[in-house]
Amino acid sequence: MATVPTNAVPPNPSAAPATAAGPSPEAAGPGGGRRPRGAGAGMAYGLAAYGLWGVLPLYFAVLAPAGPLEIVANRVVWSLAFCLLLITAIRGWASFRAALASPRVLGTLSLAAVLIAANWLVYTLAVLNAETIQASLGYFINPLVSVLLGVLLLKERLRAVQWVALGIALLAVLVLSVAYGGVPWLALALALSFGFYGLVKKNVGTKVDAVTSLSVETLVLVPASLAVMAVLASAGSATLLGHGPGHFWLMAAGGLITALPLLFFGAAARRLPLSTVGMLQYLAPLTQFILALAVFHEPMPAERWAGFALVWLSLIILTADMIRSYRVGRRAEAAERALDRAAAA
Template sequence: MRNGLINAVIAYTMWGLLPLYWKWFETMPAGEILSHRIIWSFVFVLGIIAVQKRWREFKQTLKNWKSLLPLAVSSVLITTNWLIFIWAVNNGHVIETSLGYYLTPLINVMLAVLFLREKPNRGQWLAVALAGAGVLLVTIDYGSFPWVSVSLAFSFGLYGLAKKRVTIDASIGLLTETTIVVPAALIYWSYLGTAHLDTAWSLPAASLILLLLSGAATALPLLFFAKAASRLPLSTLGFIQYIGPSITLILSVLVFKETISSVLLISFTLIWTALVVYAMASIRTPRAIQSAKAK
């Protein structure tokens, strides 16, 4: 449980800081950034597997349809999530991405109840209600249907559910996911080159190096997340996720100079209150079970 919490905190902190990273490439089309992100993630994880000498395990995963099917689903979901996120960050919608990841824990709780038969206690349901009220306030304040936020929330929530269905090692799973989508990325990459539409290779040297490192920037938080997902209930994992959008929200105001309203501040307070309530309720539940066993 503790290892799962540590991995989750690291993953969500890294994700919260990612808008700073993708802003370096705001002159590039989102599709081109995504193709590089997929390809260099594949190369990075391939290097990890090569160092660990786990080729046999990887080949067995590719032959095992029970593992390959949920990984194929998770691969499509995370790729969709990446594309929407990159486009939103580079088109001035950082606050919407923050809202999306605030929504995701609520989606996670719903999915956990529907598909994993997890049963939140009263304190956890209270936290869900508080967080839901906060998100509703933001949605009303936004003034229109936040398609970016909803798309990010559902794609990542379903990704987390798919990862719960996979029992293989995190690095093997991530390599399999990137292997599934890397052919499409290479085809798109080739198209950009032949049509002379590619912009990556004309970037300044420092930006190009950062783009090549996008594989590590992408893979590392996913590896931490996969380890956390295998150790924590989906609903608990979802509430720890508030770390990421909170960092992103702060960046959107202080760094990217997006406007923040008083309503957004109120919703922010409600959501963090929900996080504290959920954490306290989650801690008390195991203690109550232990006390009952002791009696």
């Protein structure tokens, strides 16, 4: 899924969050100020981005009989190919070379690449093993994990309401552990890998755009991905070239499917307030959850419903607090500007 601040990290099973701007300068103020310029287009881009991330399990389902390792390896290779074409089209080679020439940026993006590869692999493994519900859980709790990482690693201080949300989330994990007969490791692995990914990408900030970031990360992963593809081919278990042109092009489409929602997200983030982006992020795991029930017919006993209900309650509390805090901040900024204008007059 592009990069946003950790309190609104997109639950993207698919892409590198790139450094997205927070609210646009023209964002509407709380109390009904100006509507953001291009807000309608921004909402359309946001819905397209999170909608595509939400239906990603359907794409993996049609890639059978390819396994998780082959799918991720191909996704990396074809994503890089698509990104390099895109860089050529937008004349972004200078930014790409600058990122590779900076040891700090390259090192940070290399670590991010390892984390996103782990995230992609776990997500693909979950979907192919009829655990899409657990995959959706991972992205539902990702914002909560990001908040927790901020407390533990960045020494951020939480408001009482945020502590309540985290407490309810912890209770939800306990309930779901009972429901699953063990800790939901797939969900936790997804949330933690993407949470740490967002934390690492925060060190890059706005220095690297979304396309350059994804290009560098996939470039770092390409040697290992090509090695995996070679090993699978030598073992006779690769499917890329042995199941007809339709399967080949579906595998190759992984590059487009990875990069396109990332670009949509970047376009949305430039046009929408952070609070709107923060609410849109739940569309992807919600879509995955619905697909798991309606299309994949995964079991959902009452105790799992109880655990998910607690997760959703904690997210409602966290999101409401985020929106309130955002609006208070906007009011404070507006008041400060008014005082500055009065003083200047």
